[in-house]
Amino acid sequence: MAGLTRVTSAAALDDVVEILERDGAVIVEDFADPEVLDALWADLGPSLDTDQFSDNWYDGLRTRRVSSLFARTTRLTPVVTHPVFLGAARALMQKPRPMWIGRSRQEMTPSIQISTTQLIQIHEGQGKMPLHRDDALHLRPHPGPTTRVQLMVAMSEFTADNGGTLVIPGSHHWDDERAPRTSEAIPTEMPPGGGLIWVGGVYHGGGKNVTATPRTGLTIALDLGNLRQEENQYLAVPREMVLAYPREVQELLGYDRCPPGLGWVEMHDPDIALQDEETRRQAGLVVGGALADAR
The missing domain is CATH 2.60.120.620 (q2cbj1_9rhob like domain)
Structure with missing residues (x-):
């Protein structure tokens, strides 16, 4: 063979x-x-x-x-x-x-x-x-x-x-x-x-x-x-570890919207969750009075 x-x-x-x-x-x-x-x-x-x-x-x-x-x-x-x-x-x-x-x-x-x-x-x-x-x-x-x-x-x-x-x-x-x-x-x-x-x-x-x-x-x-x-990469990988990788890898981990429109959060691309605190607050990423965060 x-x-x-x-x-x-x-x-x-x-x-x-x-x-x-x-x-x-x-x-x-x-x-x-x-x-x-x-x-x-x-x-x-x-x-x-x-x-x-x-x-x-x-x-x-x-x-x-x-x-x-x-x-x-x-x-x-x-x-x-x-x-x-x-x-x-x-x-x-x-x-x-x-x-x-x-x-x-x-x-x-x-x-x-x-x-x-x-x-x-x-x-x-x-x-x-x-x-x-x-x-x-x-x-x-x-x-x-x-x-x-x-x-x-x-x-x-x-x-x-x-x-x-x-x-x-x-x-x-x-x-x-x-x-x-x-x-x-x-x-x-x-x-x-x-x-x-x-x-x-x-x-x-x-x-x-x-x-x-x-x-x-x-x-x-x-x-x-x-x-x-x-x-489930969103639960498996803490936000700070995602931030340690380049943008291309972050997108591969799922912080990207799949065309034509899968994966959004508050009508934004999911990479909004990786932005600074003020950007996330302005985007409405607030849950129970606290900023939403990945594990």
């Missing part, structure tokens, strides 16, 4: 998009620099060390998961804005949609948003995760347009033996009656700093770890802005 297609960060975006449309997944061998990995380990590693194993079979009884990553570090900008990941997500999902407003034909391009974030560490003895589609959360039919593009950054080496993510290339083209089989899945093998990008309709799942070394990956999903986020 052939492995997943591999590219580098220097790959042409059009080529990466073509691979994702064909196979549904691609490996970027040099996705994250060592300095980025070291900084993320410094910020996020302690949370893994104190975290308990998951308490259910689906998430993995020998797997540790840490969420709310943008609340735990300010160093995710080069990950979520990586040109290959963000560029592919924009190309695949941000497509103009026609609509009529009265007698005026308009074209609206939806935004995209960060949906879920996790650090996932698979330990010795963890079995294979059930193969699944991430966009099934939105109960959407397959095949169909891409509504999610997801990333897994290898924080440690990914191999066939230590739980490298299993992927069935091309399965985003299947309908909803065809069941996935593990014999069809290919393990993701990549060095620390490598990145697996896949679309929401691809069947995948964590692999089995038969080694003594944990396998650690960092995942971020981008969804269309008109869908509910899997992880």
Whole structure:
């Protein structure tokens, strides 16, 4: 069985998009620099060390998961804005949609948003995760347009033996009656700093770890802005942590209005909640006599 297609960060975006449309997944061998990995380990590693194993079979009884990553570090900008990941997500999902407003034909391009974030560490003895589609959360039919593009950054080496993510290339083209089989899945093998990008309709799942070394990956999903986020970023990430990120990342966290008009507050773009106190007061962001604030 052939492995997943591999590219580098220097790959042409059009080529990466073509691979994702064909196979549904691609490996970027040099996705994250060592300095980025070291900084993320410094910020996020302690949370893994104190975290308990998951308490259910689906998430993995020998797997540790840490969420709310943008609340735990300010160093995710080069990950979520990586040109290959963000560029592919924009190309695949941000497509103009026609609509009529009265007698005026308009074209609206939806935004995209960060949906879920996790650090996932698979330990010795963890079995294979059930193969699944991430966009099934939105109960959407397959095949169909891409509504999610997801990333897994290898924080440690990914191999066939230590739980490298299993992927069935091309399965985003299947309908909803065809069941996935593990014999069809290919393990993701990549060095620390490598990145697996896949679309929401691809069947995948964590692999089995038969080694003594944990396998650690960092995942971020981008969804269309008109869908509910899997992880509620407004509650997960305190306002002061959102303010530590550049405007582009703030918009991806949801502080942006999705055309034609989803996500407003007091008829303003939601980024009004990130402005100074007087601006928020003038905008009417007052709840129970106190200024409304994110957690």
